[in-house]
Amino acid sequence: MTHGLEAMVIRHTYRVPCPKGSAGYGDVVARQFDATLTSVGFKLSAQLLARLTALSGAAVVHIAERTLPAVREMVGDHVRHNAYFIDFPANVPDTEEFWTQCVTEALEDETSCETVRSQMSNGELNLVGLPAYGRYQHTYEEMLAAQDELIASAGDRVTVLHLGRDLDDELTDLYLALAGSATPLGDEHLDDLKILAGRCALGPQPESIPVRENRAVVNAARLTAGADLLLDSVVDALRLACALAGGDVTLREPTRFRALPRPVRRALLAGLDSVVAANPAKLADVSAHREPFKRLGERLHPHEYPRWPHAADVFAVARGEKRARSFDSRVAELLDASDVPGAVRLLTSAPGRLLRSLDHLLRAAAGQEERDAVVDAVARVAPEVSGRVVLSVREHLYNRERESGRPRVFVNRRGSGWVAPDVRPPVPAADLDRLAALLDTEMRRRLPAPGRLLLDPDVLDVALPLSGRAAAAGLGVLPRGSVSAVDGGRLRFFAYWKQTEEQTDYDLSALLLGADYATDSWLSYTSITAVGGRHSGDVTEAPDGASEFIELTLDQVRATFIVPQVNIYAGEGFEETEESFFGFMSRDGEQKGRPFEPRTVRMRSELRGAGRVALPLVFWRGSGGRWHAKWLHLYLRGISSGNRVEENQMSVSKVVRAVVEREYLTVGYLVGLMSDRGTAVELWDGAAVPGEPVTYIGLERPEGLHPDSRILTLGNLRDLIPG
Structure with a gap:
């Protein structure tokens, strides 16, 4: 359990809880640990390296064994990424050449030749059903042996891990930040808050919990711990009941309420009674959730508790026996x-x-x-x-x-x-x-007076995180509407999924659009080569996990927009798979390397949406030929099966145009308001580290800032939004 909590702190804060262990001379092991981290795009801060150096080698090994899996998972390196074409991106055949090869091999195979000949005679050859299609024809180890080593580049990603405080202090700080967030959390962070609330319900609490879903999660933990509940509406009690039943505290999905122990029933009824007694007008909120309140009433048995008549009124309104106009x-x-x-x-x-x-x-x-x-x-x-x-x-x-x-x-x-x-x-x-x-x-x-304000210029075009649901969980993920520059001559997308039970086929594709948003071309399993691009090949099942890749050489791409997408062709939805995620890498010149190289990964985001077509972001060529990304985090409904880039190009084009042409409020907007108040804004390159406390806003935490500085990065950018 402690290992999982440490990983949670690292994932949210990029801090390693203060390492403990016997004193010694761990400098050699610490530097080996740092070198291993570099291979996946991370490094130790000078302060953290110094701390590890003062520990014994055995202690450093123990810390490394807990930290490395956490950072590998953050970047997507915790799974094996194989490619259908063993030499990808080299030696990818033309689409027609590939199909011809598959048919030829099928005709030479005694087990399949008769079926293939029969289909060909009827003019209805099932290409996807050919023996060589859709299943890896080589092992992961064989793929590694066929690939050249990655040539290191100064442009490779380097994410710094910093020295944190004791684990308990880090967990308390993280709990306070998540529980007190002024914006709704994404589902993954809400799950983390549930774990943290179970540990911190009786400890320090945020001044307020403005987001109702967060309050429900905290109330569930407080009820278990015997603390007072935080209720100021009847819907707060309904959300709490959903949390206790393991249901949806956002109330967007119906919850199946279970039989509740008497102490829990009494707590919920007493809470409802006190809310309505203090303000009977709050009965009006029942109408918007009439059905779930009726189902909850069947579990609470309010008629057994006449001492709480106002709670009974809640369910009378839900049943239509009492009127309360909304x-x-x-x-x-x-x-x-x-x-x-x-x-x-x-x-x-x-x-x-x-x-x-x-x-x-x-x-x-x-x-x-x-x-x-x-x-x-x-x-x-x-x-x-x-x-x-x-x-x-x-x-x-x-x-x-x-x-x-x-x-x-x-x-x-x-x-x-x-x-x-x-x-x-x-x-x-x-x-x-x-x-x-x-x-x-x-x-x-x-807006508070920030004192001396240092700013990373790259953060100015990051959209304000007005909701945690405007961004997926992952590494280097920006909120919907954010704009970021794209460096490197080659762009490589990747998608990974592992099915739970049902055979599942996801298709990574890229739609290339002109300046007028009309289709120029696409890359997918039906078009594995296009101008400037290569597809790694189609994989049609993933019992042990599967990966697909697309690489584009940007100076060869003639389109204005590149829209990567993940289509569900068959099987489980994004929320049903054991795991599914998308990301992109960028590389300089001829770096070569394996299809998946963690230190070239710029972004990895979870795929956990309700639709059948995922649109993580769009890339576009701006003035001067410079490429940028605008973050989408959207899911289109699609169809139940057979989703393909060819079929959804019109709907994708419309959505992309609407988001690209919409203006989002950014960090730059709030910085402008601060500047209007007389705050001096310094665009900082990190060269000269100030000796006094400052307010720093950037994509990542820099090294060397005064310990009393206020630091706002992607992990806590929501704190920039005033209450």
């Missing part, structure tokens, strides 16, 4: 009656909903006077709205005028994306500008 229905009734001023007055009692309803109110307003009333109401309540909501609305305003006449992209909590025409009536630009200036002022007021 807040949203009251707002809708006023808007249906064209009473915008009345709707605004009601919404001021729920500031967050007022801001979320802003566009609707402005469109429904009868004239300038009513639009002025909307703007005035926003000015009054904005200080009471969470920073995440303010920023989300500000981003909406930024794109509102741009989106008129353009398709809009929609993304749900599970990353499923779709595009729809923008049929909204326009809103006067002057009103949009006033609201934008108002929200800018509010954000500027909330």
Whole structure:
């Protein structure tokens, strides 16, 4: 268990909990450990190396044995990546040549020749069913022997591991950061919070837990530990019940409630009773979740506990025996009656909903006077709205005028994306500008004075992480809408999956689009060579895991956009496999090496979405021929089986265009607001390390900063968003 907790700390913070062990002279082993880390793209910080050097060799070996598996998994090097074509990317045949070879071998095989001849005579040859197709024709060891060694490059990724505090302190800090996050966590981080909450429920707690899903996970641990529950709505109790049942605390999927012990039933009923007794209007929240409340009532038996009558009212509302009008229905009734001023007055009692309803109110307003009333109401309540909501609305305003006449992209909590025409009536630009200036002022007021601010220039185009679900878990992953530069002359994508039970076939593909988003060409199992690109070959089953690769020589690519995608052709979905992930590598010139070289990996992200077509990011050629990436983290619904790049090119093109042309609020936006307040911003190259505490914002933690510095990197960038 301790090993898993240490790996969690490393994965989230890139810190190794303070190594312990007998003193000694571990310098030789420590440097060997550092050299091994370098082979997978990591290295020890000077401080961590010095700490290990002071330990015995045996202690260093013990620490290395726990750390290496953690970093290998982060980069995707914990599995064996074989390629169908043993020499990939060299000697990849043309598509027609490959099929001809497969047919020839099948005709020479006594077990298959009769079937193949019969199919050919009927004019319906099943190419995918040929014996040589879709299954590795060589072992992993044979593939390694056929590949040249990787030539080291100064451009290879180097991720620094830093010295952390004691494990218990690191776990407490991580718990406080996740539980107190101002933005929703991704599913993987929510699972980590569940583990941490079980250890930390009776220890230090964050000042507040603003995200409801986080609160449910923490409440489940507090209930087990005998601590007081944190409930301020009836839905908090419902989420807690879902957490206790091992269900979905986001409430997007139905939970099957189990029989509950009496102490748990009493705790839930007492919590519901206290919430409603303090504010009976909160019964209105039941209607939005009527069915799950009815199912929960069947497990809680509220009639057995007459001392909590307000809890019984919750389930009476769910069954329709008691009326409690929802807040949203009251707002809708006023808007249906064209009473915008009345709707605004009601919404001021729920500031967050007022801001979320802003566009609707402005469109429904009868004239300038009513639009002025909307703007005035926003000015009054904005200080009471969470920073995440303010920023989300500000981003909406930024794109509102741009989106008129353009398709809009929609993304749900599970990353499923779709595009729809923008049929909204326009809103006067002057009103949009006033609201934008108002929200800018509010954000500027909330931002703390950072003192001396050092900035990595590469972080300026990183989109603000307004939701943890806007990015997958993994290494080097940026939030949806972020833009990053792509270095290196060759780009290589990889996808890995391991089926759980059912035969599963994923297809790594790349759609190449022109400047007008029209299809230029593609790379897939049906087109294994294209201008500037090679596919490693199709693998159609993965009982022991399977990998596919695509390599592109960028100066040979004639397209403007490169859209890697993973299509589910057959079998288990992304959330059903034992493991599935995507990533990309970049290499200089003729570095050669194996199909998968961990120190050239720039990004690895989990594939855990609801659709059948995964779109992790898009690459595009900008001015001067420089390539950039814009992060998508989207899943298209696709079809139940047989998804192929040829069939989804139109839908992919529409989604890519909508995201590429949308403007996202970035770190640069908040830095600009700080600068407006007089904060001096220094673009720092890491050359001269300041001796005093600073605030540093960058992609990775630099070495040598003062220990009292505030450091914001990808792992905790959410802390940049004001509450």
